[in-house]
Structure formats: structure tokens, C-alpha cells
Amino acid sequence: GNSVTQMEGPVTLSEEAFLTINCTYTATGYPSLFWYVQYPGEGLQLLLKATKADDKGSNKGFEATYRKETTSFHLEKGSVQVSDSAVYFCALRNTGNQFYFGTGTSLTVIP
């Protein structure tokens, strides 16, 4: 079947710290992978995506690399800011055009 597993939160970091949020997936075929971010009181926003193995998605200082051998798509940022505080969702789209989301990881960045 298809599923996404991401590290449980909440995660609390100091400003300028390094961020990693782990995400692994199970899928048939070759899925596309996504990271979405949800700020308080808002819907989900696409943060970055990768459509094939070894692709690296990047946006706003965040990066994630599609690793087929480890079925992972970990989110990283070198130096987080208070404004990055949000809930982050890893997701996959399978070849049947169905989306599967992880349970979300809450990040709080303190000054």
C-alpha cells in the first residue's frame, strides 16, 4: 500500500539552529513527493516537491532530496527563523493520482 511516516513532534529549536524533519514513505511504483507547510489558522501551502529519484526540491532555504534507496524525503534547513514556526507535512502522490499525507510535525522556533 501507500503511506507516509514522518517524525513526531513537537520540535522546538532555537533561532539559527539546523532543522531536519524525517519522512519515509511506502509506495507502489514511482511516486512524486511533497512537503507542505501549514501556518496557524491557514490551509496547507506547497513548500517544495520532487518528482523522481535523486531530485532535490528547494524553496525558502528548505531542501529535501528524493532518496529511492532509503525511501526517504527528509526536510532540512540550515538556519531556522522564528517565522518558520508551523506544522510541516510530508506527502506522496502515487501513480493513481492519489495523495497520502503524513501526520504532520509541529515546529516551534524560539528567539
Add this chain to the structure above:
Amino acid sequence: KAGVTQTPRYLIKTRGQQVTLSCSPISGHRSVSWYQQTPGQGLQFLFEYFSETQRNKGNFPGRFSGRQFSNSRSEMNVSTLELGDSALYLCASSLVDRGGTDTQYFGPGTRLTVL
């Protein structure tokens, strides 16, 4: 381009009532998906409509239904509301991009509270 819009943003209903939520996709997007988001279950897929046809369906009871109009606008209906239906309902529209990937763009959601 305007983003995905959802109406209403907030709704309070009582058990047993029914409710209809509306979603207007980004112009040109023909696929609309609905999700239920709760603290305990996370984001759960309800259904997807494409060109007025239901293309995919999640594991929700028949009380949850939807439809899509010729202008791609979509509505979701929940009948005989239960307390457990209290959630944020998110709509997402998508367009197959040049890479052949359907990237979903989400609306702000409708917060439904069932009393």
C-alpha cells in the same frame, strides 16, 4: 491568479443537521480534492473530483458526499452530523504541470464545529 477559496470559513451546527461546504478552485484547475483534518487523525482524504466525476474516494461513510459543477467549483455535503465530524475541511485544486505531476494547492479551510 486567485487562490483556492472556501466558504464559509467557520460553521457551527448541531448534531443531526446537515451542512454544505463550497470550494472554488484556481482558475483552469479541473481537479478538486477534499480532506478532513483533525488533531487526532491528521489529514484524511475524502474524495477527488475531476471534470464533474468522482475520480477517487477515501474511507468515509456515505454521509459524506460531494459534487463538482461544470465550472469546476465543488461542494461537499455532510448529512446527519455527528460530534466527531468537527474538523477543519480542506479543499485542494490541482493542475497537471509540465512534469506530469499534480501539485495540489490548498484553500484556507472551513472550520466546522458540531455541538
